[in-house]
Amino acid sequence: EQTFAQQIEQLRQTLRYHEYQYHVLDEPKIPDAEYDRLFHQLKALEQAHPEFADSHSPTQRVGAKPLAGFAQVTHEIPMLSLDNAFSDEEFNAFVKRIQDRLGVLPEPLTFCCEPKLDGLAVSILYENGVLTQAATRGDGTTGEDITANIRTIRNIPLQLLTDNPPARLEVRGEVFMPQAGFEKLNEMALAKGEKTFANPRNAAAGSLRQLDPKITRQRPLMLNAYGIGVAEGVLLPDTHFARLQWLKSIGIPVNKEIELCNGVENVLKFYRTMAEKRPHLGYDIDGTVLKINDIALQEQLGFISKAPRWAIAYKFPAQEELTV
Numbered sequence: 001e002q003t004f005a006q007q008i009e010q011l012r013q014t015l016r017y018h019e020y021q022y023h024v025l026d027e028p029k030i031p032d033a034e035y036d037r038l039f040h041q042l043k044a045l046e047q048a049h050p051e052f053a054d055s056h057s058p059t060q061r062v063g064a065k066p067l068a069g070f071a072q073v074t075h076e077i078p079m080l081s082l083d084n085a086f087s088d089e090e091f092n093a094f095v096k097r098i099q100d101r102l103g104v105l106p107e108p109l110t111f112c113c114e115p116k117l118d119g120l121a122v123s124i125l126y127e128n129g130v131l132t133q134a135a136t137r138g139d140g141t142t143g144e145d146i147t148a149n150i151r152t153i154r155n156i157p158l159q160l161l162t163d164n165p166p167a168r169l170e171v172r173g174e175v176f177m178p179q180a181g182f183e184k185l186n187e188m189a190l191a192k193g194e195k196t197f198a199n200p201r202n203a204a205a206g207s208l209r210q211l212d213p214k215i216t217r218q219r220p221l222m223l224n225a226y227g228i229g230v231a232e233g234v235l236l237p238d239t240h241f242a243r244l245q246w247l248k249s250i251g252i253p254v255n256k257e258i259e260l261c262n263g264v265e266n267v268l269k270f271y272r273t274m275a276e277k278r279p280h281l282g283y284d285i286d287g288t289v290l291k292i293n294d295i296a297l298q299e300q301l302g303f304i305s306k307a308p309r310w311a312i313a314y315k316f317p318a319q320e321e322l323t324v
């Protein structure tokens, strides 16, 4: 015979497991209706026993009331934007710059190749395994606190699926609206004489900017993680691809098209394959993101963050140190 507390905790674990199977592995073990039944069973138990309330329960996705405005969040690590390439030649020039900086390496460079989802970049902070804050990218340094809205997105876990969570883990990813959900949303908006959205990206942006989470909750948004910002109390894998696999293993959804490519030819093949897949992915992408997979090499290469691309300091030769 289980106590109510045990029943409630068991249902929470069961729901988290099924959310992982459905949203992260795309391998549901039960029909949607069965998940729905369990979900409402937990809700009823929690309402009957408020002493066991827990804000991280799978039932706690919609905040109480609308916000008056969005607080600001300063990113501990800036969320920088990417340089663009628009041709094979420009990508080759990018690789050559890397090789010149690294010095020619024995084996070909390994790239982690990802589709570039056309949505909004967000930062989601988990402290001791529970979701505590989420923010938009903003200008890269400061974003808006959209925690309440992010909590309503069903494929974002409110709690990481691990027994020993990191003290702090910042997940970075793209929030997007699949095309089918976008079309359904615009149909409903038309039927209600409300404004429609021009494209899924605008619809996602508009949905995340809602002050009332009850509205955001009705929007078909999803997250795909693409990286890690702050990480404390955990030893991360030493390649980007392995880090994404780790995120997936603890319940964070990662795009299934991501793959490793050795050498430039295979990267360009990935780019062409994604161009072919683009019309039937079910969500908008505006290109690919190609990253050096090895973290040590990433750190060796660093960022061109502060330096503007349009200005350069042309210095005089160093003067001989004045000896006194």
Ligand SMILES: Cc1ccc(Cn2cc(C(N)=O)ccc2=O)c(C)c1
Residues within 6 Å of the ligand: 018, 019, 021, 022, 023, 028, 029, 030, 031, 032, 033, 035, 036, 154
């Ligand atoms: C009514 C209803 C309930 C749940 C879902 C989607 N879904 C399914 C599962 C599942 N099958 O394990 C788990 C989580 C979840 O979000 C839909 C589409 C509709």
